[in-house]
Amino acid sequence: MPELPDVxxxxxxxxxxxxxxxxxxVRVSEPDILEEESPSGLGRKLHDRRFTDTRRHGxxxxxAAGERLWLAFHFGMTGRLAYFRGKxxxxxxxxxxxxxxxxxxxxxxxxxxxxxxxxTPDPRNFAEARGLGIDxxxxxxxxxxxxxxxxxxKGTIKSMLMNQGILAGIGNVYADEMLYQAGIHPNRxxxxxxxxxxxxxxRTLRRVLQxxxxxxxxxxxxxxxxxxxxxxxxxxxxxxxxxxxxxxVSGRATYFCPACQK
DNA sequence: ACATTGACCTGAGAGC
DNA sequence: TGCTCTCAGGTCAATG
Numbered sequence: 001m002p003e004l005p006d007v008x009x010x011x012x013x014x015x016x017x018x019x020x021x022x023x024x025x026v027r028v029s030e031p032d033i034l035e036e037e038s039p040s041g042l043g044r045k046l047h048d049r050r051f052t053d054t055r056r057h058g059x060x061x062x063x064a065a066g067e068r069l070w071l072a073f074h075f076g077m078t079g080r081l082a083y084f085r086g087k088x089x090x091x092x093x094x095x096x097x098x099x100x101x102x103x104x105x106x107x108x109x110x111x112x113x114x115x116x117x118x119x120t121p122d123p124r125n126f127a128e129a130r131g132l133g134i135d136x137x138x139x140x141x142x143x144x145x146x147x148x149x150x151x152x153x154k155g156t157i158k159s160m161l162m163n164q165g166i167l168a169g170i171g172n173v174y175a176d177e178m179l180y181q182a183g184i185h186p187n188r189x190x191x192x193x194x195x196x197x198x199x200x201x202x203r204t205l206r207r208v209l210q211x212x213x214x215x216x217x218x219x220x221x222x223x224x225x226x227x228x229x230x231x232x233x234x235x236x237x238x239x240x241x242x243x244x245x246x247x248x249v250s251g252r253a254t255y256f257c258p259a260c261q262k
Numbered sequence: 263a264c265a266t267t268g269a270c271c272t273g274a275g276a277g278c
Numbered sequence: 279t280g281c282t283c284t285c286a287g288g289t290c291a292a293t294g
Contacts, residue, residue, distance in 0.1 A: 076289085
């Protein structure tokens with residue numbers, strides 16, 4: 001479930017492995033993942049180019065491959081990147097593979113085919129054109145702006161957090177995590193949160209995302225006391241050792257602790 | 263304006 | 279073992 005911390009980890013991975021390498025060839029084994037692009041057209045665009053820069057907006061990753069030419073990745077539910085040497089090492093479910101002249105490869109791996117790849121001349125315009133909200137870790141997002149974003153909203157807080165048109169980057173798992181850590185019930189309505197709840201939620205949101213990035217978005221490396229490793233029924237709450245409950249909020253599996261979250 | 267549901271897709275795990 | 283069923287969740291469209 002690649003959310004903001006996962007995608008930021010992929011961005012750093014791409015930065016540390018694949019910059020400045022000449023792209024010899026693009027192999028697409030699943031054309032459905034390409035949007036507004038054909039395998040051969042994409043191959044022509046990327047041939048002999050090198051990635052020079054990366055960006056992230058919410059759950060989207062961008063890699064610059066030339067003047068006004070960025071590759072845009074969305075990882076769906078199961079997408080990831082894999083850098084490896086030699087075609088024999090190509091992972092299962094590779095949907096697109098970039099062959100570098102060094103003999104190394106960068107693969108877009110995605111078992112469920114919800115991931116998407118396209119090109120865009122400019123990530124900023126892309127985010128705007130797709131109607132994405134401000135990135136949840138954008139430094140320009142402060143508590144005043146967060147407050148403004150929340151005002152006049154009436155839905156549940158969890159669906160607001162997951163709405164990519166409002167804040168970009170938060171998905172099902174981290175929405176649950178930040179609500180748990182902020183002590184807010186996922187079904188609370190936005191207009192029923194007081195100022196203290198809102199300020200608390202904003203601080204918690206930033207801390208959860210940043211900490212997750214610091215831990216490479218790896219559930220096994222997450223601090224003690226987080227809900228994330230306890231997303232299963234009958235789990236006990238790491239803070240009060242009561243029972244974690246599972247429900248559905250706007251159609252998504254939702255875990256929370258009824259004792260800790262009001 | 264919001265919530266809900268189903269479609270898309272496939273692998274994992276449960277139950278028989 | 280092997281079949282069938284359910285679930286997972288990002289996004290979008292259709293419906294209430």
